[in-house]
Amino acid sequence: MKKSYSNIFLNIAIVISMALFFSSCTDTYKRVGDEAVKKIYPSGVAQDFVLTSTETDDKEEIDNKEARRQSRVVVVLKSPLCNDFDNLEFPYLTFPKGLLVEFFDEKGEKSTISADYGIIYSKTNLIDLQGNVIIETSDGKRLESPQLYWDRANEWIFTQEKFTFTNPEDGTVMDGEGMDFNRDLSFFNAHRTYGLMSIKEE
DSSP states (O other): OHHHHHHHHHHHHHHHHHHHHHHHOOOOOOOOGGGSOOOOOOSEEEEEEEEEEEEEEEEEOTTTOOEEEEEEEEEEEEEEEEEEOTTSSSOEEEETTOEEEEEEOTTOOEEEEEESEEEEETTTTEEEEEEEEEEEOTTSOEEEEEEEEEETTTTEEEEEEEEEEEETTTTEEEEEEEEEEETTSSSEEESOEEEEEEOOOO
16 A cells, blocks of 8 residues: 555646746747848828729810810728838738728719728738628619629629618519629629528518
8 A cells, every 4th residue: 555655746746847848948049030020111101091082084165176174083092090011022002901992983973982991002902891781872772792803804893791772773682692793883793692582672
């Protein structure tokens, strides 16, 4: 019996010693070079940011037959804060406090996109919108999703996330997951739908 007790005490002593050994070991290695976490700072910060894009058309006056150029506002982007990372190899802008994008068609009618957070990738013309993304068109259509990607070059919007689409033209609300569409929602392709609910009043 004494031998077995001594073995137990010996095992306990070994376990305690090992625990004290590992607890006293700390990581004192100083990471340098590629191992160190590199901090990225914006090259510019703008508050109350407003970016206006215009489109110029050539039109001819009938009276004097001289061509004149007219410009109209196409897109207005507004945000409380914009961080500009154009100093990086792959430049981008971030909007950590949200953004509002207003679109104007040829008739001057406005559609909007709003989100809690946004990133614009300058080289690819891709915008990543995150958090309570809402699109409202001038004719009353409304799309809600947690995230959307907007391809500015091709005027195309898409996501793999869940969405809710309200269409007042036919009085329906559609829930689904994954879709792509053009900016004015005149073409809409849902990848998967959960159901269609009519909201028309009888």
